[in-house]
Amino acid sequence: MTNNESFEHLREKVMNSKEIFNGKIIKVTHDDVLLPNGNVSKREVVHHNGAVAIIAVHEEHLYFVRQYRTPTGEVILEIPAGKVEENEAPDETAKKELKEEIGAVSSDIRKLYEFYTAPGFASELIHLYIAEDIRLEDQALENDEFLDIVKIPLSSLKENLEKGYFRDAKTIIAVQYILSNL
Known part of the structure; x- marks a missing residue:
C-alpha cells in the first residue's frame, strides 16, 4: 500500500x-x-526543502553531535544532520553533512527511511541514512556551526534512551533502529 x-x-x-x-x-x-x-x-x-540525518557507526560506537538549538533554548544531543539544499540530492547532502559535522567519510552509506517531522503543518521530510565503515578525518564545520562530537558505546544506548538523554525525534528513531538491529 x-x-x-x-x-x-x-x-x-x-x-x-x-x-x-x-x-x-x-x-x-x-x-x-x-x-x-x-x-x-x-x-x-x-x-x-527537507533534511538528512545519519546514523554513524564506528568500532561499536554511535556518533552524535551536541549543539545549542535556539528554538528549544537547550543544548541537544543529536545524530549528524543537515538541510537539503535546493537542487541537491539527499544522498549528496548525507555525505556532506557526515564530513562537516563529525569529520567522517564512509564507503558504506545507505538510506533507511524517510519520514515527516510534523505533517500537520510542515512539509519537512527527513531522509535517514546509516553510515558504517566510517573513516574519521577532520570536521569541516560551516562558519555558523558550533558543536561537540560525542561517541557513545552501542552497549550504552538503551540506558541513555531510558534516562531521557535523547530529546530529538530523529535521534530517538535512529537509536531505536540501532537497538532493534543489534
Whole structure:
C-alpha cells in the first residue's frame, strides 16, 4: 500500500495560497483549502526543502553531535544532520553533512527511511541514512556551526534512551533502529 493510492476521498485541494514569510530555511504560507465535504478551511503551512540525518557507526560506537538549538533554548544531543539544499540530492547532502559535522567519510552509506517531522503543518521530510565503515578525518564545520562530537558505546544506548538523554525525534528513531538491529 502506498500513501497516495485510492485515498482521493481524503485529499484537500489548495484554492489559494498566500506567502507570509520566505526565509533562509523555511517559507510559510496561509492556504485556503477545499475539503472533501465541499467546505473551505484554512491551513498554515511551513515549507522546508527537507533534511538528512545519519546514523554513524564506528568500532561499536554511535556518533552524535551536541549543539545549542535556539528554538528549544537547550543544548541537544543529536545524530549528524543537515538541510537539503535546493537542487541537491539527499544522498549528496548525507555525505556532506557526515564530513562537516563529525569529520567522517564512509564507503558504506545507505538510506533507511524517510519520514515527516510534523505533517500537520510542515512539509519537512527527513531522509535517514546509516553510515558504517566510517573513516574519521577532520570536521569541516560551516562558519555558523558550533558543536561537540560525542561517541557513545552501542552497549550504552538503551540506558541513555531510558534516562531521557535523547530529546530529538530523529535521534530517538535512529537509536531505536540501532537497538532493534543489534
